[in-house]
Amino acid sequence: MGDARTGTPTTSDGAGHATTGDPTGTDRRRGAAERLAKGLGWFSVGLGIPQVLAPGRMNRLIGVDDSRQNRAVMRAMGVRELASAPGILDRPRPAGFVFARVAGDALDLAVLGAALRARGSVRARVAAAMAAVAGVTVLDVIASAKTSRSADPTTGGGAVRAQGAITVNRPPDEVYRFWRDVENLPRFMAHLESVHGQGDVRSHWVARAPAGGTVEWDAEVVEDVPGSLVAWRSLDGAEVPNSGTVRLAPAPGRGATEVRVDLEYRPPLGAVGAAAARLFGEDPAQQIKDDLRRFKQVVETGQVVRSDGSPDGTRTQRQLHQREARPLA
């Protein structure tokens, strides 16, 4: 796989990405399904090449009449077989292409069924070929079900994980102090309405929900390394269980800091809720990127930077619906 969670982009302009799912068990299941899919992809290559290059020999092998017409059909089947391979082998999530293989199997079986009744066929060989295709069809169906299930966010624990990174022109100690004061977070996290500290470890958070209304929870700091790390987690009973970590490291030279944030939350109704949130334009990777850009603005310049076209400051949703660049009424 290695698509979503490896590596953290580190441009100074910020970067973010998100994944849905349970980071351990789902990965393993998806890995097995994808190994099967890849095996089938290579099988397509192995079958397709002789079909295209030596259709006559293949015709004789499966017991059909080696006519010109049948060679053309065999070649066409070979092309179809080869066409499905790159889609499976190239892609981290080949679900759609594996499903295309199932459709191809059905076609193969139909053609072989016709051959079984045709004159000039060696029935026993055609029947053996059909049995072989049927066996492959079973594997294709299994692989297609598994890969599509693993691509579907509704299974896999329903946790949404988002990561982002940015470089800010302030020393790690200062960035740490700013982040450790949780009451600062709503200044740049667009979804937070307020965070109130209750002592040094606990805090009360109020966030805006995608469909309107608010969600509230209590959280506690679970790890705290001055100058380099803060981790927090919602307490039991939170409607939207969530946790987060911010890691700080000195940026090369000049007293700047590399900030890496990792957030995880379980939306209500699991991944269905996450999908619903997307319908409201909520994209966790984009959100974290926007939030980090605002964070940088606040830490470096003291405020979120506003323009006439984006009076609320950096917000990707706003970028799609700019007001004109003329003063606000």
Add this chain to the structure above:
Amino acid sequence: MKANCWMGVHRVDVRDVPDPKILNDGDAIVRVTSTAICGSDLHLFDGYIPTMEKGDVLGHEFMGEVVEVGKGVTKLRVGDRVVVPFPIACGSCLSCDRQLYSLCENSNPNAGMAEKAWGSSAAGIFGYSHMAGGYAGGQAEYVRVPFADVGPIVIEDDSLSDEQVLFLSDIFPTGYMGAELCEIQPGDTVAVWGAGPVGQFAAASAALLGAGQVVVIDRFPYRLRMAAEHAGAQTLNYEEVDVREALRDLTAGRGPDACIDAVGMESHHGSGPIHAYDKVKQSLRMETERAHALRQAIISCRNGGTVSIMGVYGGMVDKFPLGSLMNRSLTVKTGQCHVQRYLRPLLERIRSGEIDPTFVITHRMSLSDAPHGYDIFKRKQDDCMKVVLTT
């Protein structure tokens, strides 16, 4: 207040819009006294810069009087007379620390848009599309200036007229930076493509910085005449001579030590069919730039020389002579001007009389005549070189 608004391709209109307000603590509101139309405004006018919205206030060359300051402003005071640089810079990020002001990391709230087009974003710019921040521009009676302590330079010397200092906002520093990037050695030959306002200042600056020979290439005799008079340049009309041959002649076969592109994305080609080919591709958005001048600048440059790109480009270009660039060890230097860096030294050159930037001004009119100004500047009618608008 009145403001000149972009209303679509080839349409600008002076309209009544709300007065600007302070949005950030570091803002100032400036009452504009003089503003100018820039060659790069024509790229907006012609519709080649994406992410413009109908109603956007144009203008990034302006100066005036501070009439209000946000509570975070410490250096500017109400009543100060200021020239405002076109790139908006926060003064606090790593890029600003490095004096790369046009790459400010905080001044573009719409950085995400620019990232889609360019990979990373650059600074916000007044009145120059939403991917450059969505800031209302200065072709207006009033303008909001963010980070007022960082950008604007106060002009304390009242003996200097608006016209003498207005071009510190863009074209003088832009032309100067174009020449500075060439790292001119005494006696060098510097060729400048484009005898518009930026080309004029690039040529004049190359002479100031010690070039032995400055050559300016254009097709409008009135523009070439100006370059000859004010920068002491040799001139080449590309409709009359073979530019590469002529440049070789002038340098005994070497080619210019440095070549400055002061033309940008809407360049014109001497050959009708070639010009038409690129224009069609650009109109169909199959390429965003017509880069004839840049292509010729690269091909003409001497082995190991420098190509300085100051003309504005927005996206992708076809038929880029990369082989010439690579095999002949050319150096390309470019960037939107880091204006804030040049304000003081260039103001000093104006005050000392080394240069009088007013020589480019050909037309003066009221802000309400801005649409006419765009029209004649675009068509190069009436020998139009630079239009200054006053309120």
